Amino acid sequence: MTFGFQVFAQDGAARTGAVATAHGTIATPAFMPVGTAATVKAMTPEAVRETGADIVLANTYHLMLRPGAERIAGLGGLHEFMHWQRPILTDSGGFQVYSLSGLRKMDEAGVTFKSHIDGTEMYLSPERSIEVQRLLDADITMAFDECTPFPAAEDVAAASMQLSMRWAERCRTAFVARPGYALFGIVQGGMYPDLRAESAARLLQLGFDGYAIGGLAVGEGQALTFATLDATVPHLPRDRPRYLMGVGRPADIVGAVQRGIDMFDCVMPTRSGRTGQLFTPRGTLNIRNARHGDDPRPVDAACRCPLCRHYSRGYLHHLFRAKEILGAMLATWHNLTHYQDLMANLRAAVAAGRLDNFAADFANTAATGDIDPLGNLPAPGSN
Amino acid sequence: MTFGFQVFAQDGAARTGAVATAHGTIATPAFMPVGTAATVKAMTPEAVRETGADIVLANTYHLMLRPGAERIAGLGGLHEFMHWQRPILTDSGGFQVYSLSGLRKMDEAGVTFKSHIDGTEMYLSPERSIEVQRLLDADITMAFDECTPFPAAEDVAAASMQLSMRWAERCRTAFVARPGYALFGIVQGGMYPDLRAESAARLLQLGFDGYAIGGLAVGEGQALTFATLDATVPHLPRDRPRYLMGVGRPADIVGAVQRGIDMFDCVMPTRSGRTGQLFTPRGTLNIRNARHGDDPRPVDAACRCPLCRHYSRGYLHHLFRAKEILGAMLATWHNLTHYQDLMANLRAAVAAGRLDNFAADFANTAATGDIDPLGNLPAPGSN
Numbered sequence A, B: 001m002t003f004g005f006q007v008f009a010q011d012g013a014a015r016t017g018a019v020a021t022a023h024g025t026i027a028t029p030a031f032m033p034v035g036t037a038a039t040v041k042a043m044t045p046e047a048v049r050e051t052g053a054d055i056v057l058a059n060t061y062h063l064m065l066r067p068g069a070e071r072i073a074g075l076g077g078l079h080e081f082m083h084w085q086r087p088i089l090t091d092s093g094g095f096q097v098y099s100l101s102g103l104r105k106m107d108e109a110g111v112t113f114k115s116h117i118d119g120t121e122m123y124l125s126p127e128r129s130i131e132v133q134r135l136l137d138a139d140i141t142m143a144f145d146e147c148t149p150f151p152a153a154e155d156v157a158a159a160s161m162q163l164s165m166r167w168a169e170r171c172r173t174a175f176v177a178r179p180g181y182a183l184f185g186i187v188q189g190g191m192y193p194d195l196r197a198e199s200a201a202r203l204l205q206l207g208f209d210g211y212a213i214g215g216l217a218v219g220e221g222q223a224l225t226f227a228t229l230d231a232t233v234p235h236l237p238r239d240r241p242r243y244l245m246g247v248g249r250p251a252d253i254v255g256a257v258q259r260g261i262d263m264f265d266c267v268m269p270t271r272s273g274r275t276g277q278l279f280t281p282r283g284t285l286n287i288r289n290a291r292h293g294d295d296p297r298p299v300d301a302a303c304r305c306p307l308c309r310h311y312s313r314g315y316l317h318h319l320f321r322a323k324e325i326l327g328a329m330l331a332t333w334h335n336l337t338h339y340q341d342l343m344a345n346l347r348a349a350v351a352a353g354r355l356d357n358f359a360a361d362f363a364n365t366a367a368t369g370d371i372d373p374l375g376n377l378p379a380p381g382s383n
Helices: A045-051 A060-065 A069-074 A076-083 A094-099 A126-135 A154-174 A193-204 A223-237 A251-260 A268-275 A308-309 A313-321 A323-349 A355-368 B044-049 B060-063 B069-074 B077-080 B095-099 B126-136 B154-172 B194-204 B223-233 B248-258 B268-275 B307-312 B313-321 B325-351 B355-368
Strands: A004-011 A014-020 A024-028 A030-032 A056-058 A087-089 A103-107 A111-114 A121-126 A140-142 A181-185 A210-213 A242-244 A264-266 A277-280 A283-284 B003-009 B016-023 B024-028 B029-032 B056-058 B087-091 B104-106 B111-114 B121-124 B139-142 B182-187 B210-213 B242-244 B264-265 B277-280 B284-286
Touching: A004 A323, A004 B056, A004 B248, A014 A060, A014 A323, A024 A030, A024 B060, A030 A323, A045 A323, A056 A060, A060 A094, A060 A126, A060 B139, A069 A126, A076 A087, A087 A126, A094 A111, A121 A126, A121 B126, A126 A154, A140 A355, A154 A181, A154 A193, A181 A193, A181 A268, A193 A223, A193 B194, A210 A223, A210 B016, A223 A251, A251 A323, A251 A355, A251 B313, A268 A277, A268 A323, A283 A355, A308 A323, A308 B313, A313 B077, A313 B325, A323 A355, A323 B325, B003 B325, B024 B029, B024 B077, B024 B111, B024 B325, B029 B325, B044 B325, B056 B060, B060 B069, B060 B121, B060 B126, B069 B126, B077 B087, B087 B126, B095 B111, B095 B313, B126 B139, B126 B154, B154 B182, B154 B194, B194 B223, B223 B248, B248 B325, B248 B355, B268 B277, B268 B325, B277 B325, B307 B325, B325 B355
Parallel strands: A030 A264, A056 A087, A087 A140, A140 A181, A181 A210, A210 A242, A242 A264, B029 B264, B056 B087, B087 B139, B139 B182, B182 B210, B210 B242, B242 B264
Antiparallel strands: A004 A014, A014 A024, A103 A111, A111 A121, A277 A283, B003 B016, B016 B024, B104 B111, B111 B121, B277 B284
C-alpha cells in the first residue's frame, strides 16, 4: 500500500479523511493512544482496537533503552513484538532525551545522554533516530528535532528552530523510502508566528509525507496553543496530514480540529485512567472520591465501554481504593473509548458540515459537570 | 435451581461430575481462581471465564473490611458488584483473621480483631460470618472455623478441632436455606488421622451440602498432605462434593484428585503470574530470566491462551522488566488457562478410566523441565 492522505470533507479549516499506510488506514481526525514501552499501559491490543483506535504511538527513546531497537528488530519488529498489526507512529526520541535522561551533551551532530534506567551512555542523532525507527518498523517516522524550551526568547527559539530544520534535512536524507512508510517533519519556532512560518516553509521545501506541529502543550495554555495553530496551519499544505504533538484534553482536540489538525496523541486518557480520573461528556470525575462508594450508576450511562456497561461507580471506587489492577484496566479502557468516540463524533460533524454546532454543544455539556451525587437527588414526591 | 452434586464417572477414588448452584453448574474436579477483593487480580471476568473457570472464590475477611458486606449487598450482591454471574464460593474469613489481622481476642463466642487496613476493630463469629456471606450472596458458604496451627501437638489440634465443630454447629443453625445455595462444613484435626475421622463424623452428623478439608497446605509438605487426605476422604460421603482448601501446585491437584477431591482453590496461578512465574506442562519458568529476552518462541507452544498464541517470550520478558501491567495480565491469563486445562484433562482422564496413566505422563513431562534456551540449540547442519 502506498502512503497517502485523502480528504473526504471539509468544514471551515477542519477536514475529515483517511491516511493510508503499510499496515492499514487511519480515519482522521485521529487520536493515537500512547504505547510508550510497546504496550498501551493496562490494555491488550485487542482492547485498544475495540476502543476504535486505528493507530498507536510508541516511544523511540524508551524502546531503544529497553529492550533495544535491534532486539525488537530481531523479534520481527514492533508490530509483531507487541501484537498490533495496524499502523504505528514512533516519535524521534528527542522529547524524552530532554525531559527524562541524565547528563547530556548536545552539539550540531547529535545528543549524548545517559539512560534513566541504568546510566548507560547512549547517542541520538538525526541519522540514528531514523535508523532506530526503521528497526522498530514504524509506519510513520518522526524527524529528530530539538525541543525548544518554554518560555524562550525569540533569538533562542529561532536558533533552536534553525537547528531542528538542519536536522530535518539530515532526517530527510537518512530516511529510506518504502511503500506505505512515511516521514513527517516537525514545525518548531516556539510561540513566534514568524518563526513558525519560516519553519513550515523550510520543511515544505524539503518535502515530507506529513507535517507535525511540535513545541506545544508545554505549559503555554490553550489560548496560546490555538493562536500558534492559527499562525501555523495556513502555511501547511492541504494535501498532507497535520499532526499536533502531545495534545491534549478533549476541549483542546475539538479546538485544534476546528483549526485543521488531523492527528493527535496524548498520555492523558491512559495516565489519568491509572489514577482514577475519568472523562465523561460532562467533564472529569475522580472515582476515588467518597461520594462514589455507594453509587450503583455507571460512570457514563451513554458510554459503550465495558466499565460503563457492566460496573457501578461503587465497584470502580472499590477497585481504586483497594489498588486493584482491574481498576486501571477498566478506567483506561473507558478513557480511551471516550477519546475515540469524541474523534468519531468530530469526523461525523465535519462530514455533515456542523462542526461549530458540535463544538458549542460539546462545551455546554462539559460545563454542566458530573451528575449529582445520589444523596443530592430529590426524594421521590418531594417538592 | 436446587443445589446438588452428581457424579458422572469414577476411576479408583477419583470422580468427575457436576455441582449445581443458584448461579450455574460447576464441572468437577474444579479449580476456583481466587478473587480476593471481588476481582481475580489483573483479569476481567470475561477473561476468567475464557480460561474455563466455572466458579471463583472471594474472601469474606477482605470484603467485610473493604468495601464492607452491607455496601456490597446495597450494590446488588457480589455477582452484580464484580460482574460475575456464575457461581461464587466465599471463605469464612477465619483464615485471614489469623494470618493478616492485628491484635485479636478469641473466645468461645468468636474473634475480635483489628483491620489490617485501618485498624478498625471488627468482630467475626460463626453467626456473623454466615450473615456476611449471605450479604455477599455466595452460592457456597463456608463454615467459620479456627485454623489449627502447624505443627500442633495432638491435644492442641484436638481442642482446636472441637471448637471448630461447635462453631460448625452454630453455622448450621445460622445458615438460612435458599434454593441453589449451599453450606459446606470443614474437616479439621491437624495431621492426626483419628482427629480427622472424629471431625468428619461430627460434621456428617450435623449434615452439610459439601465437605471441605481445611488445615492443609500450611507447610506440611506433599507427603503429609496426601497422607491426611488418605485418612480423611474415606470418612466423607460419596454423594457430596469434597473441597481441599488452598491447594495447590499442579502436582498436588493431580494427587488430590486421585484421592477423591472435587474442588480446589489456590492463589498460586494468579500470584505467581504477577511475579513472572509461568506454569507449563514441563514445569515452571521465570520469564524475567535473561535467557528469554531474545526468544521468539511462546511460553508454551501447545497452550491456547492469548499470551501463547500472540506473544513471544522476549516480549513478556520485556513487559516484566519494564514493570508493565500487561505483563501481569497476560501471565495471569496464561497460568489460569494452564490450571483450567489441567482440570479439563483430569475430568477427561477420570471419565475415560485412565487417570493413573494421565498422572504418570503428567509427572514425566513435568520432570523434563523447560525447553532449551535458543543458544543451546544445535546449529543447523551441526553434527
